Amino acid sequence: MLKFVVKRLLWMIPSLFAVSFLAFVLIQLPPGDFVTTYIATLASSNEVIDQNTAAQLRERFGLDQPMIVQYLKWIWGIISRGDFGISFEWQQPVSGLIWERMALTLVLALVSLIATWALALPIGVYSAVKKYSIGDYTFTAFTFFGLSIPSFLLALVLMYVAAVEFGADVGGLFSPEYEAASWSLAKMYDLLTHLWLPVAILAISSTASLIRVMRANMLDELPKPYVTTARAKGLSEFRLLIKYPLRIALNPFISTIAWLLPNLISGSVVVAIVLNLPTAAPLLLQSLMAQDMYLAGAFVLLICALTLIGSLISDILLALVDPRIRLE
Amino acid sequence: MTDILSIAPRSSIAPGKPLLEVRHLVTEFPLRTGVFRAVNDLSFSIEPGKTLCVVGESGSGKSVTARSILQIIDSPGQIASGSILLHRPDGTSLDLAKLDPRSRAIRSVRGRDIAMIFQEPMSSLSPVHTVGDQITEVLRLHLNMSKAQARTEAISLLRQVEIPNPEQALDRYAFQYSGGMRQRAMIAMALACKPQLLIADEPTTALDVTTQAEILDLIKRLQQSTGMAVLFITHDMGVVAQIADDVLVMHHGVAKEYGPVEQIFHAPQDPYTRMLIGSVLKLEQKAEIRLARPPLDTSAEPILDIRNLSMHFGDMKALNDVSIALLPGETLGIVGESGSGKTTMGRSIMRLYDPTGGEMIYRRADGKVVDLAKLEGAELKAARRELRMVFQDPFGSLNPRMTVAQVIGEPLLVNGIARGRELDERVCHLMDQVGLDPAGRERYPHAFSGGQRQRIGIARAITLNPRIIVADEATSALDVSVRFQVLDLLMRLQDELGLAYIFISHDIGVIRYMCDRVGVMYRGKLVEMGEADKVCNAPDHPYTQALISAIPRPDPRDRDRSRRFRYTEPSPYTEAGNVKNGSTAR
Structure with a gap:
């Protein structure tokens, strides 16, 4: 087991290098660079920059060097100093920019994940056990609504309702007066009052799909002979459900951890933009549009690292939970 | 081993007070189109210490009967009427049919008064819990034992069912056990609370005959030491003859005949029972068709000559230096238990596997000789047209999304031999040949019964006028009354088309009925080879002798178990993969 983990960790190193290089190349593939985008932005406000200034800018950002040199400089900075470079657009170190937003991203993602699982797992089990009952049909109807309504539309509608009907302050995660304030109990409370709306929106669509998955998993497991064996032993329905089929039906969820982590960053871009949330996703989108290559590159690298770590964690958890994987 | 109870016919069914009385039981499954009665007005009783066998073909309702007793019928089935009276030793009686399937009362009966074991020991145990966990669970539930007590008790239970090193075995998982071990663990679990009645639903069907014999012995011995009654459900008349005191024959949910085993086998009253016994006895001898044939020309050049064939999967020698020859027009049987390499052999001949060594010399119709083991490309394709295969599972081997005409006609279509109207005509002709009505050719496989599906599989195999057909357990999934029809x-x-068969089976009866010569395989090696009569009746090799001795004879007067023994390999060679048998084909 330990050998397996070490081996996997060692393999992550070359994969990360390969992915970071690919990411770097991909970001540079569109014609032009940050300076062209910058000039275009200035031109739209009637400021003209001559060729010399542009060249100076390129030299200052190191954009005049060959791509491979730029890449090596960047990656060496990361390895030797943990320096992900400077964001052109923000004129700040990339790492600072990202970490600033990661905390809130994490809070939002975890809260909506817990909400999703807490709702979806029991409902999915209920739907499977009471297949074709009125309760099952009701939840099925709900899940189809949840699946078919795009989350940004839901966001808009809920924002409208919350703002117009209840006069709530929507958009963002803080009221303006707390935006720049340091952390205090009052700010925490302010966060909670803002958090429910994005959590609800994010949870609804993922709950819907998770209910369907859980229901299908349980329906696969329920007719298995080992469930009948447990029943023939005299176990109560509830105890046997929890101990046997549920335990095995949960396995597929553990594999979902692999894409849960990268979703922290890139998931729910549209909702985050619509709701004006200070999370990582809008920043990623903006950096890509501005060809802010160090910021974008750092994001892509982070997403890849999280994917690799996520799949490692889910593999380890699967092996711990399922003896068939551990022992065969 | 203790002697078997006297088999003298008993005067009546119930002299003492029965343990369980089932009266006019009706179990129904409500369907969209109406109500299906799986069990219809069934009455029987079981006395303490006795064995009642419920026998019937698939769909006879025997499993539903067993599940009705414990109220664990699969949804949406339910008991519609009738009573199931359990007479407890303290004098109280309980009508199980009146209890709610989820009530505390029925739960206290399950596992404590009446325990059950099932057919497929692998899937009947949880894959993610240790065997010990599953045994101690029932002890703690019904007997309120502490963890430590339950563990000690579970170890002694495992010892009782003869599982070696029970202390370690307790902490293992079901998939680390062999098939026979799993069934032993199931039995240990069922016997944990010393039930008065053990319901065994086809407990040995998925096991090899030698393992089956051991499990049957084990159940018998435990029954004698605890005095419990056994309700044994099976489709195998041989098993019934060996273990039953009383027999209940079921067909389409109704009891056809109910009486002492002696009467069922030697004086059956009901025509269905007679037919069932007749089909079983038929497989005890050579087929009539074969008796009418002239003797096989043994001087002819073999059509397929396998020399020193080996197939290794890593360290596992699935085929170890096997040499065997197939004569034109011959039926060659390959017999062996799971993991013996017989399926690997069939697949190697079809070149579904690339053998790791040896030759397979195939003599083509024009007299040219090729080595099947080395053929590639177009030549391999051509050879595959002449070698066809019939598979075991009539359900899994037909694509459910293709009509029967498409299934049968596909070889003609992909080889560019026929299309359109000509294809249709040939498909009709083929269906006629295998005894199917061509009018059903536009239907899908699910509309056909197991026996009919196997006929479809055979029609597909003979589509391209092959010369050799490899039949891998082609009849093992079929009911006994259908089995000999497919063999016939x-x-x-064979007579019409001049085919040569390689007939792979674990069933000696089928081999005796069908085959000219037989090869016996054991752990990848061919241990014996000879005339079918000789191998089936007076085998030379000790392994074959052990195999033959383990087969339950369909005659209750012939219950001598003393001649049965288990073959152990004489050489010091030890098998690493002993814990788990290598066959996945079954």
Whole structure:
């Protein structure tokens, strides 16, 4: 087991290098660079920059060097100093920019994940056990609504309702007066009052799909002979459900951890933009549009690292939970 | 081993007070189109210490009967009427049919008064819990034992069912056990609370005959030491003859005949029972079709000559230096238990596997000789047209999304031999040949019964006028009354088309009925080879002798178990993969 983990960790190193290089190349593939985008932005406000200034800018950002040199400089900075470079657009170190937003991203993602699982797992089990009952049909109807309504539309509608009907302050995660304030109990409370709306929106669509998955998993497991064996032993329905089929039906969820982590960053871009949330996703989108290559590159690298770590964690958890994987 | 109870016919069914009385039981499954009665007005009783066998073909309702007793019928089935009276030793009686399937009362009966074991020991145990966990669970539930007590008790239970090193075995998982071990663990679990009645639903069907014999012995011995009654459900008349005191024959949910085992086998009253016994006895001898044939020309050049064939999967030698020859028009049987390499052999001949060593010399119709083991490309394709295969599972081997006409006609279509109207005509002709009505050719496989599906599989195999057909357990999934019909069909086609068969089976009865010569395989090696009569009746090799001795004879007067023994390999060679048998084909 330990050998397996070490081996996997060692393999992550070359994969990360390969992915970071690919990411770097991909970001540079569109014609032009940050300076062209910058000039275009200035031109739209009637400021003209001559060729010399542009060249100076390129030299200052190191954009005049060959791509491979730029890449090596960047990656060496990361390895030797943990320096992900400077964001052109923000004129700040990339790492600072990202970490600033990661905390809130994490809070939002975890809260909506817990909400999703807490709702979806029991409902999915209920739907499977009471297949074709009125309760099952009701939840099925709900899940189809949840699946078919795009989350940004839901966001808009809920924002409208919350703002117009209840006069709530929507958009963002803080009221303006707390935006720049340091952390205090009052700010925490302010966060909670803002958090429910994005959590609800994010949870609804993922709950819907998770209910369907859980229901299908349980329906696969329920007719298995080992469930009948447990029943023939005299176990109560509830105890046997929890101990046997549920335990095995949960396995597929553990594999979902692999894409849960990268979703922290890139998931729910549209909702985050619509709701004006200070999370990582809008920043990623903006950096890509501005060809802010160090910021974008750092994001892509982070997403890849999280994917690799996520799949490692889910593999380890699967092996711990399922003896068939551990022992065969 | 203790002697078997006297088999003298008993005067009546119930002299003492029975343990369980089932009266006019009706179990129904409500369907969209109406109500299906799986069990219809069934009455029987079981006395303490006795064995009642419920026998019947698939769909007879025997499993539903067993599940009705414990109220664990699969949804949406339910008991519609009738009573199931359990007479407890303290004098109280309980009508199980009146209890709610989820009530505390029925739960206290399950596992404590009445325990059950099932057919497929692998899937009947949880894959993610240790065997010990599953045994101690029932002890703690019904007997309120502490963890430590339950563990000690579970170890002694495992010892009782003869599982070696029970202390370690307790902490293992079901998939680390062999098939026979799993069934032993199931039995240990069922016997944990010393039930008065053990319901065994086809407990040995998925096991090899030698393992089956051991499990049957084990159940018998435990029954004698605890005095429990056994309700044994099976489709195998041989098993019934060996273990039953009383027999209940079921067909389509109704009892056809109910009486002492002696009467069922030697004086059956009901025509269905007679037919069932007749089909079983038929497989005890050579087929009539074969008796009418002239003797096989043994001087002819073999059509397929396998020399020193080996197939290794890593360290596992699935085929170890096997040499065997197939004569034109011959039926060659390959017999062996799971993991013996017989399926690997069939697949190697079809070149579904690339053998790791040896030759397979195939003599083509024009007299040219090729080595199948080395053929590639177009030549391999051509050879595959002449070698066809019939598979075991009539459900899994037909694509459910293709009509029967498409299934049968596909080889003609992909080889560019026929299309359109000509294809249709040939498909009709083929269906006629295998005894199917061509009018059903536009239907899908689910509309056909197991026996009919196997006929479809055979029609597909003979589509391209092959010369050799490899039949891998082609009849093991079929009911006994259908089994010999399919065998007769194969032999008729053999006469008509001049086919040679390689007939792979674990069933000696089928081999005796069908085959000219037999090869016996054991752990990848061919241990014996000879005339079918000789191998089936007076084998030379000790392994074959052990195999033959383990087969339950369909005659209750012939219950001598003393001649049964288990073959152990004489050489010091030890098998690493002993814990788990290598066959996945079954």
